[in-house]
Structure formats: C-alpha cells, structure tokens
Amino acid sequence: MTAIKIFISTGEVSGDLQGALLVEALYRQAQLRGLNLDIVALGGEKMANAGATLLGNTTKIGSVGIIESLSFIFPTLKIQQKAKEYLHNESPNIVILIDYMGPNLNIGNYIRKTWPNLPIIWYIAPQEWVWSLGKDKTTKIVNLTDKLLAIFPGEANYFRQQGANVTWVGHPTIDRIKMAPTREEARRILGINSDTLAIALLPASRKQEVKYLMPVIFEAAKIIQEKLPLVHFLIPLSLETYRSPIEEAIKKYQLQATIYPSSSKNSTKNSQEIQESNNLEILAGADLAIAKSGTVNLEIALLNVPQVVIYKVNPITVWIARNILRFSIPFMSPPNLVQMKSIVPELFQENATPENIVSEALELLLNSERRTKTLTDYQEMRQSLGEEGVGDRAAQAILDLVLTRK
Incomplete structure (x- = not known):
C-alpha cells in the first residue's frame, strides 16, 4: 500500500x-x-x-x-x-x-x-x-x-x-499529563524528601528568555531563600544549550538548586528517568513554580501546583507594541486563557520584578486561603479542556x- x-x-x-x-x-x-x-x-x-x-x-x-x-x-x-x-x-x-x-x-x-x-x-x-x-x-x-x-x-x-x-x-496537555507521577513518586525519583520545600524554576525555552527572564527569576529565588533557608530549587532544562548559563546563574545567586537532568558526566539512573519522562517529575514534585509564560503553565496547573507566571521582552518591542500596534491582551498564560479569568498571577514587563515575584510566591506558599482558591480554580479550568x-x-x-x- x-x-x-x-x-x-x-x-x-x-x-x-x-x-x-x-x-x-x-x-x-x-x-x-x-x-x-x-x-x-x-x-x-x-x-x-x-x-x-x-x-x-x-x-x-x-x-x-x-x-x-x-x-x-x-x-x-x-x-x-x-x-x-x-x-x-x-x-x-x-x-x-x-x-x-x-x-x-x-x-x-x-x-x-x-x-x-x-x-x-x-x-x-x-x-x-x-x-x-x-x-x-x-x-x-x-x-x-x-x-x-x-x-x-x-x-x-x-x-x-x-x-x-x-x-x-x-488541549493535548490533557493526554500528556496522564504520564505524570504523584507528588510522592516524583520526589522519590528526584531524590528529595517528602517534607522538603521545593520550588520549580522555569526561566527559559527561548534564548531571549535567558537574557530577560532568568536574572529576575533567580534574584527572586535568592530573596526567597533568604526568607526560607530550607528551600530547594528544581530547574528542568528545556534545551541542553541553556545548562551552562543556568549553572553560572546558580553560582552567582548562591542558590540551593538542582538542574534536571544532571550533566552527562554526572548522569545517574534517576536523571535518566527524568529525561525520558520529559521533566514532568520536577513539576509534579514541586510545592510552587515560578515560570515563563507558555504551555508549561498548563502542565503546572493540571498537576495542581500553584505558580507565578512572568513575561519580559525587549523594551523596544514593548514600546512598538503599545504605541504603534496598540497591542493589548487580557491574559498571557494558558490557565488564564482557558476561561478568560485570572487564575494564576501574571507579571508582565515592568511588573516582573524580583520583589513582585517574591510577594506573589510567598502568598501562594504561606497563605492557605490563597493556595486553596488557586487549586479550586484549577479544577474548574480542567473542566473546560476537553x-x-x-x-x-x-x-x-x-x-x-x-x-x-x-
């Protein structure tokens, strides 16, 4: 045939x-x-x-x-x-x-x-x-x-x-999320204790995001670590080419962090498992995520992990968009786009500061009412995804x- x-x-x-x-x-x-x-x-x-x-x-x-x-x-x-x-x-x-x-x-x-x-x-x-x-x-x-x-x-x-x-x-993420482990299974694979406060950092899947997003996310992580000394940061790689700049940033900001998968020279069975399942373990095992805007926001939401979403581009791009193209969007992250309402906090451009990220992150971590409201909104959103x-x-x-x- x-x-x-x-x-x-x-x-x-x-x-x-x-x-x-x-x-x-x-x-x-x-x-x-x-x-x-x-x-x-x-x-x-x-x-x-x-x-x-x-x-x-x-x-x-x-x-x-x-x-x-x-x-x-x-x-x-x-x-x-x-x-x-x-x-x-x-x-x-x-x-x-x-x-x-x-x-x-x-x-x-x-x-x-x-x-x-x-x-x-x-x-x-x-x-x-x-x-x-x-x-x-x-x-x-x-x-x-x-x-x-x-x-x-x-x-x-x-x-x-x-x-x-x-x-x-x-939404195809509905199918993908079926492969995700439970929080307990994820932490076993990650090799972290069940009571460890773990925050996933997702700074970049594009080169521009390494430049504009990673510094503010990592500066926020440093402040959070000063306030919550036992925190551990989990960083999944979207592309191997970003490993070196992320390693340098971890050192610069003195973060208690692990990159997944580990480098090939330090490869372990666990890191290979994580690589094969496309990093869902990192998201499933986290208590909170601080992430760039993109499809990953929906994965995080479907795994019931509260998140702070940030978005920054070149200031010239923003000026052109606002003043010439009259560009305006109600929301930018998929969880908010599903029902056109604010489910996760979005920090865009000048609002995407370390201080604002820290404020939103601590609120989601420490305010039980805010955290519960987020998880309830996630369940409602899930019903609209097919x-x-x-x-x-x-x-x-x-x-x-x-x-x-x-």
Whole structure:
C-alpha cells in the first residue's frame, strides 16, 4: 500500500512537544485503519523520536517580539526553503501547521499559490484570537486552512465566527499529563524528601528568555531563600544549550538548586528517568513554580501546583507594541486563557520584578486561603479542556480529510 505523505511544520520547544504527541497519535490511528504513513517535519528531537523525519530543527530559532526575531530571520528562511523544496519534490497528501504563526503563514501562502488543492490543517492556531492585532492575520489563517483544529474553547469560537471550518479537539496537555507521577513518586525519583520545600524554576525555552527572564527569576529565588533557608530549587532544562548559563546563574545567586537532568558526566539512573519522562517529575514534585509564560503553565496547573507566571521582552518591542500596534491582551498564560479569568498571577514587563515575584510566591506558599482558591480554580479550568484522547481526535480528523481527498 502506498504510504500517505504528511508534512508537519512547527517551531520552538512547545511546538516540538505538541508535534511529537500528534505524530504518535497519527501512527496509532493509521495502524487501526491499516494505513502506512510517511511523516516529514520541521520540528525537533521529540518529533524525530516519535517517528517523524526532520527536514530541519526549529526548536532553537524561536522568539517572541519584533526585535527578538531579527537574529532568526535568515536561519528561518533557510529552513523554509528546505520545506518548499520538499513540497515541490515529494507532493505530500496533506500539510499540518502547528502554531508558529509567521513561518507557517509563509508556508501556507506558498502552498495556496502553488498547489491550491493541497489540504492544509492548522492544529493549535496562533493566538491571534487573544492578541487582536486586526483582522488581516485572522483572514489569512482562515483562507488558507481547510480545517482548523482548536485546543481552547475561546479559540474555536473566535475562528468559527470568522468563517473557519473548526473542530474543537481539546488541549493535548490533557493526554500528556496522564504520564505524570504523584507528588510522592516524583520526589522519590528526584531524590528529595517528602517534607522538603521545593520550588520549580522555569526561566527559559527561548534564548531571549535567558537574557530577560532568568536574572529576575533567580534574584527572586535568592530573596526567597533568604526568607526560607530550607528551600530547594528544581530547574528542568528545556534545551541542553541553556545548562551552562543556568549553572553560572546558580553560582552567582548562591542558590540551593538542582538542574534536571544532571550533566552527562554526572548522569545517574534517576536523571535518566527524568529525561525520558520529559521533566514532568520536577513539576509534579514541586510545592510552587515560578515560570515563563507558555504551555508549561498548563502542565503546572493540571498537576495542581500553584505558580507565578512572568513575561519580559525587549523594551523596544514593548514600546512598538503599545504605541504603534496598540497591542493589548487580557491574559498571557494558558490557565488564564482557558476561561478568560485570572487564575494564576501574571507579571508582565515592568511588573516582573524580583520583589513582585517574591510577594506573589510567598502568598501562594504561606497563605492557605490563597493556595486553596488557586487549586479550586484549577479544577474548574480542567473542566473546560476537553476529555482525554485529544491527540487521537486530531489524528482522526487529519486522516479523514486525507482520505476524502484521495
């Protein structure tokens, strides 16, 4: 049987994770239908490990912001040229775009001009429905997609109202979180006592975040450590390239902290276990998380760990966004976006100071009413994320569209 050719395009660490979950689901559903798949992708190691053939690694060239993206223009164009050559030479049966608005709009527009009948599915649409930067981007997304697979109820409603063919499948983190251990199991694997006060620090999955977020997060951690001397900080690596700057920051701020997984020269069975399960143990074993904004916020929420979310970019980017683009968002972290209400504290730009982080963190750690309210809101939020089997529902919709076009 001739294999169905699927091309997937995504970027950054979170896109690689969501892409890997989708690739696994596509192979599962294809096996049930007796289909053979040939999946080629722009993504990262997780997608490759799930069975996709990588055309280019896009996990290290992601950014948020106008100024921040400038250094990634040429690497992105180079990888996109590879994608266009693949599309021209291999003629896939369907194209899946995952988030990653700028590069994926470029690929989608190229396909529509060159192969107007090649089906395109956008899975996890860009957060245009939150940013509201005007109808231009929305119209482009709607016009180039045959189907949009939404993960948030608000996302589904927004794009449906704009004329897109939308199916709400639920959030894929629901599936991923099933792999997480209990707090007790996580602490056993981490090698920390059940009564240790543990705070997870998640400063960066992008290069810009190492520059703008890590210093304020680590300064806040230093202050917390002065107030709570027995605290221990858990730091999961999103990319190995960040190990050295994080190690230097730990030393600079004199933190009682452990990086997971440990370096290869000090590798242990426990660190290997943590690596294989994608760091869910670190989150599950924490009493609190101080994190960058991103998909990880939803993982933390589903593990019932209170968190403080921070977000900082280049000041020039902020000035342009506020004064020229009139950029305004109600919330930035997924837990708050699910129901469009404040569930976790968000500290943006000038408000993302060490002092504010410490204030919010101590409140969540020491104020039982505030902590209970957060956990109650998490449970309410969970009800709006859909049922388990998100990846399989998305895979079924993709294969259904392929088979109707063959």
